[in-house]
Amino acid sequence: MKDGGGTLRAWLQASRLPSQSYIALPLLLGQVVAVHMRGGALDLGTLVGVQLFGVLDQLFIVYANDWADQETDRHNRTATLFSGGSRVLVEGRLSPRALGFAAAVCAGALLALSLGLALVRGAPLLVPLAVAALGLLWAYSYPPLRLSYRGGGELLQMVGVAGVLPLYGYIAQGGDFSRFPWALVALLLPTHLACAIATALPDEPSDRESGKLTLPARVGGERAAWVIVALNGLTLALAPWGLGVLGLSAGVGLLVPAGATLAVLLVRPAPPGSRRIPLRVAAAITATLATVALPLIGLAVP
Template sequence: MRDGLTVLRTWLQASRLPSQSYIALPLLLGQVVAARTQGRALDLGMLVGVQLFGLLDQLFIVYANDWADQETDRRNRTPTLFSGGSRVLVEGRLPARALGRAALVCAGALLALSAGLAVARGTLLLVPLAVAALALLWAYSYPPLRLSYRGGGELLQMVGVAGVLPLYGYVAQGGALGSFPWALLALLLPTHLGCAIATSLPDEPSDRESGKYTLPARVGGERAAWVIVALNGLSLALAPFGLGAVGLSAGAGLLVPAVAALAVVLVRPAPPGSRLIQIRVAAAITATLALVMIPLLGLAAR
């Protein structure tokens, strides 16, 4: 019994379930946008299917990334809740082969589920969107591109989380691609790029040592923090247009992401391994999630 609980705890650690929020909220936002623009309630069966897609996608990402980054993670002496991998391979708690197989199972299940949802909804677009989600991770972590090591990994994260996922949810709930509120997507993209940069801040030393060209590894954490603030500032500037595209207006709620973004540079100095770096990353994540939640809650309340 005790051995079974140990195995369960190990797989829960490997699964890094707190990161599910990055996936679940954009998917849910896309679905709510589709339902509200069509003047109808959410299809609950499709809602469950889409959020299950998100769970499989998130598990694929964390398992596949742990497998691809295991050597870099072994060099990482400043891991946090937000970065540095799950540590199950570094600590020898799981064999790499088991994690690789789990990633492949999640990828296969994700594609099968998307095919089923596509048939149920009568739109094949869900399948190429699912393939795009898998391809972005492959391009991020695996040869021949391995863009997280060559530069550009943060851009791939932005496209996947703020682009592919809202579109997937929107199409799954019957939204017509030509009617998608692209201004809302423009609002989401910069802040998600900032979030992708922020989660690599604690890994700056090991990333630089491993030749992983994240922005913090190239320019340093303090300069990267200012880039994060600028990106969130761009999202805030675009907020009236993005929110207006779905019939909402910019309000006092935007103070939450604004204050959180400012905290990224006000909390300093924040070297990797310090408590302040965790506060800095949490502030950047808060700003991004708030900018997703504002239209989500606004539409849900209508």
């Protein structure tokens, strides 16, 4: 299979579809915020186009990351559902050429779709935002920057998911850039940084061996867990402000991300390769997704 195109099952494994939630929710949130601020209803055609953009973006990310990290992934003995790549190259289920070609196709389709949306919606900003989405992954995994190996990779993930994606959805649905609620982005940034750090926790040994300077590889998993908790705590502290700009209140819904954040601490010790590490990562992811879901539900449900 190594020299071929692979089976459908191999491509599904490479696509890591559960990670689509990281992309889909911020895009949907941006669209709902735009409708809330300008009035009216969601344009369904645009909704489909924007969420398709998210599918293409997510596939580009996982395919391109697998290609760039294949040597590091070969040394990884502590991979989980949330980390360590899809393993299709390590297992020889797909060839690097096939995966690289698929990443290029997704990138091209993403740009073409964004150009079409920009023309139809009269929103030229969508094109540079699409280029930014691709550029962040390139800066994360590829020379000359390759920031995931130099430190700062988690920051790139944070900017892309908490900044570029909500803005893309907002602009696509006719939102006025000058009225974009940046306080909402300020609310989302810390928890998305925490999520990016959390998904690197299981890969700490192989990342350190390969010189990949994630925060867990630099300071250790237990110290990184405290950073995750502090960042989510900051998001909880910003919630009244970030939600308030949308006319929402920080109610009992915050108990979900708060409880998930507490679970990050309680699930310990959680060394890479242990049964507890997936639980710790899942708790951190839950805290972040719940934080995105709160304003989304608040605006979507009358």
